[in-house]
């Protein structure tokens with residue numbers, strides 16, 4: 125075990141050591157973390173639904189009916205009426221033929237690449253894709269080809285070179301998880317179709333947040349199933365519960381059910397979770413004020429931060445990172461903010477490229493102006509000023 129400790133020490137020296145703070149309250153803007161009340165600016169609970177009373181009640185009611193455990197995998201006897209209803213609701217909500225639930229987004233991504241691609245097939249990925257997409261390529265037999273961030277021209281050149289007789293899958297974040305900008309899905313869907321490839325979007329940070337009904341980036345861009353045939357989205361972020369789903373054609377979903385090992389060989393998530401998510405989707409769809417309020421906060425934060433001279437990224441979403449560069453510096457700024465009652469985690473490599481450590485500020489519909497003012501004041505007091 126000697127090597128392990130040496131590696132851990134090196135990790136600490138490089139400013140890459142990660143540690144968990146313990147939270148003693150429900151998710152929300154004001155949380156108790158490591159024994160201290162802080163204002164949180166790093167949750168993915170973008171709509172403030174993680175502790176919504178109606179969603180909690182739906183969960184409790186369903187526990188009364190189903191109990192807690194699902195008992196088995198979906199293909200054995202774990203597929204409940206609640207799972208089935210949620211899948212139908214998600215298909216209808218996203219305008220896709222069918223949807224399939226997964227326990228986590230990580231597993232859904234692994235499932236897609238491994239069920240659809242085999243040896244000699246190709247998978248094309250944006251360089252800034254989420255780690256779970258990258259891992260999905262690593263864990264299947266296909267060859268991974270990476271293209272520069274949002275560089276559709278390079279992707280097109282790569283597709284023109286590649287072999288048309290193989291299956292070719294393009295995988296991209298919809299809203300990039302550490303930068304907050306969006307993929308050019310319209311161009312991506314078009315060139316995929318022109319070159320006989322499949323386009324897949326991971327809309328973990330767009331689902332619930334973008335589109336007039338909250339159905340995500342595809343709704344915002346009005347892209348149908350023919351244009352972007354594979355949609356994956358998660359339920360643990362804006363939707364406020366947990367899990368994920370894939371939506372698309374009947375043949376796609378049936379292929380996943382038959383072939384995807386992360387679907388077949390795992391216990392179904394609790395039925396009550398599906399019931400709670402069903403309630404959450406209703407709230408996402410009907411309470412559009414949450415999205416409006418979130419985007420007002422985004423605009424307000426950007427204006428205030430820019431007045432302070434902060435170099436923000438070109439993001440119009442809830443993800444508003446402040447790039448610091450150096451790992452230790454990002455870490456000490458995060459700690460200094462925590463001392464002032466503001467929680468923003470420092471995001472470091474390999475989650476982001478080397479030399480681009482950042483404070484990943486995220487906003488939520490639960491934030492009020494006064495909260496954002498406190499964040500801005502804290503940023504001033506740790507050294508930022510115009």
Ligand SMILES: *Cc1c(COP(=O)(O)O)cnc(C)c1O
Pocket residue numbers: 227228229230231233254256257297301326328329358359360367368
């Ligand atoms: C969070 C995230 C995932 C993983 O989803 P989980 O349900 O948390 O496993 C996948 N892709 C992206 C882009 C994410 O941000």
